[in-house]
Amino acid sequence: MPRPHNINMIGSILYYALYPLSRYMTSRRLHAGASKKVLPPSMDNDKALCDGGAVTTRTLSQIDKLDQWLSQGSGTKGETEERMKEPSPEQEYNTLQLMAVLHETTKKEADSKITSYYPPIDSTVGFEVTWRVWEKVDESATAAEPLPFTNASMDFTVMSxxxxxDDLLQANQELYTHCPLEVLDWSYRCSxxxxxxxxxxxxxxCLQEVQENHYHQQLYPALSQMGYTCVYKRRTGTKRDGCATCYRSSCFSEVSVATLEFFRPETELLDRHNVGIIVLLRPVVMNGSVVKAKGPPLCVANTHLLFNPRRGDVKLAQLAIMLAEINSVIKSCNAKGEHCNLILCGDFNSIPxxxxxxxxxTGExxxxxxPAWMISGQKNLSHRAYGHRLCVPLWPSSLGITDRCQHTTASKEESKSESQRSGKGQYSHDFMRQLRFCPTACIRPLDLQLIPGVTNITPDASSVNQPDKSFSHTISHQLDLESVYQHVLPGFGNPExxxxxxxxxxxVDYIFYSRRRTATWDPSAGAFAIRGLKLIGSLSLLSEDVLWSMKGLPNDIFPSDHLSLLARFQLDLNAA
Structure with missing residues (x-):
């Protein structure tokens, strides 16, 4: 059995042997990226960070000193093997010297966020161990026309x-056979x-799969101490998890809250117990207890759609309910003369x-x-000969939502206003079909031959499910949404x-947002108006290969089988 100091020596040798390789890979990636028209790599302490967390480096000062130290120990193969046999007092001194060098440089840079591929050499060294890096948006690639003015702005971050x-983990343990038992323990994962x-x-x-008892006993108390105000909605049915949306009360004031239940017992299609939360917030900048500035309303929607890969029709109906409610919230803001920005987060159980x-x-x-399975694309079920296919109408009119993902009342008001503007009546197919039930049509002519079961039946409008609006082969919405993530890692094109x-x-997880468009002149306000949110950056995702190299998910770094999504936005403020 090897002695303890031999084990330490082997660990040090592996560390130093891998370091030159990491620098070589970093150089290769940077040269490869320079030859392609891709987004520039993120920078940390003036050092480029590569995609996917595969290689990130220490600070420049640490690299220079580490190179200098390693060069002193270089030699022939025979000399290296001789040094590996038994650590000499000189080698032990050099090891301690290296640790002192790294510790010295780290103390000077403790205020900055430093990411590293390697774990800390010593617990006293203040490295932040993470496999993910912050990626800034390349503004030159999407440069818009320069704005003719400069307004105060507010940066904020959103995590989904x-x-x-834990209930779902215990019910599906076959999905986590690759994980050590200790990383599956809820107490460990919660911390x-x-x-x-x-x-x-x-x-x-915006959180999903939040177990109710864990929310009330552990998560909510901790988040409250961090300065968050939270809204929780448990799933209907027997499942004990749900969604939670939290925001910092120092940055936002609450305008309204709506919780959604997608289970509708009167609609056969909507028999699944998923939920959503929509919170309307007002961005504020405080100066003590005084509001210094405020921004336009921000609608934050959070949901977790059905998992079942075979039921894309159910997912579309659930999404339509969510979009219709969002549309109502935004229209209420527009009616007050305010533009409302939108962020839609969650687990949509659908691939890009x-x-x-x-x-x-795309909005359409x-x-x-x-095929119903193709809607989300989680699994390829094309081999099934008799798969369910979608047809018109996608959901019944009794749901009260049109094919434009709006509530029926809102659609009727729009049609009425359009009719008034055009000065013409709207004689649609549905309108003509309704004439079957007018009083005149329900009177049986006296000279009509009586045929039992055919001509002796009076038309009954209540027995026929008549849509309020013609449901087309296309569903759409007008929310103009874009994904924060591009779903492909920069440089190599590996899927996120x-x-x-x-x-x-x-x-399957996304942050969608209403993107900033070119500023337009607002005559009522007498100023240029900026609509939408400016994406500043996001926390990089990882590839499947990198995650498996970390023993999959969950692990001792990431506590869930999902990665968190994090984005930074900028919005315009108006002086209060």
């Missing part, structure tokens, strides 16, 4: 996080989760570029004839992953 409810939230300090926090994602980001989806378990990894 599926934290893996890591709170540490992660405290580290990044998001101003808005599939129809559900397309509906959110032609669904007629699509937001969730991973024993069956594989994929992207």
């Amino acid at each position: 996080y599926n934290i893996l409810a 890591l989760l709170l540490e992660e939230i405290q580290e990044w300090e998001p101003d808005i926090l 570029s599939m129809p559900l994602y397309q509906l959110i980001t 989806l032609y669904f007629q004839g699509l 992953v937001t969730t991973l378990h024993s069956e594989g990894g994929s992207t």
Whole structure:
């Protein structure tokens, strides 16, 4: 059995042997990135950081001193093997010298966030161990016209996080056979989760799979101490988890809250117990107890859609309910003469570029004839000969939501105003069909031959499900949303992953936002108006390969089978 100092020596040798390789890989990636027209790498202490967390470096001063120290110990292969046999007093002194060098440089730079591929050499060395880096948006790639004015602005961060409810973990243990038992323990995961939230300090926090008893007993008390105000909505049915939306009361004031239940017993399609939360906030900048400035309303929507890969029709209906409610909130702001920015977060259980994602980001989806499994694309079920296909109407009119993802009353008001503007009546197909039930049509002509079961029946409007509006083959919305993440890691093009378990990894979690557009002149305000949010940066995601190199998810760094999503935005403020 090797002696303890031999074990330490082996660890040091492995560390120093891997370091030159990491520098070589960093150089290769930076040269490869320079030859392509891609976003520039993020910078940390004037040192480029590579994609996916595969290689990040220490500060420049640490690198220079580490190189200098390693060069002193270089030699031939024989000399190296001789040094590896038994640590000499000189080698032990050099090891301590290296630790002292690193500790010295770290103390000088303790105020900055330093990321590292390697774990700390000693527990006293203040390195922040993380595999993810902060990526700034390349403004030159999306440069807009220069604004003719400069207004006060406010930066804020948003985190979306599926934290893996313990009940669901216990019910699906086959998905976590790769994990050591200790990293699956809720107490251990909860402490890591709170540490992660405290580290990044998001101003808005959208959580999914929040178990009710854990929320009330552990999460809410801790988040309250951090300065958050929280809204929680448990799933309907027997499941004990739900969604929670939290915000810093020092940055936002609450205008309204709406909680949504997607289970509708009167609608056969909507028989699943998923929920959502919509919070309308007002950004504020405080000077003591006085409001110094405030911003336009910010609508924050948080949801967790159905998982079942075969039921894309249910997911679309749940999403339509969410979008319709968001539309109502935004219209209420518009009616007061205010523009409302929007952030939509959550676990949508759909991968990028599939129809559900397309509906959110493009605002339109032609669904007629699509296989239900294809809507989310989580699993390829094309081998099934008799898969369910979508057809018109996608959901019944009794749901009260149109194919434009608006509440029926709102749609009727829009149609009425449009009719008044055009000066013409709207004689739609549905309008003509309703004539079957007018009093004249319900009177049986006297000379009509009586045929039992055919001509002796009076039309009954209540027995026929008549839509309030014609449901087309296309569903749409007008919210103009864009994803924070591009779903491909820069440099190599590897897919980003937001969730991973024993069956594989994929992207199903998103932060969508209303993107900033070119400023327009507002005659009523007598000033230029900026609408939308400016994306400043985001916390990088990882590839599936990198996550498996960390023993998958959850692990002793990331406490859930999902990664947190984090983005920084900027919005315009008006003086109060």
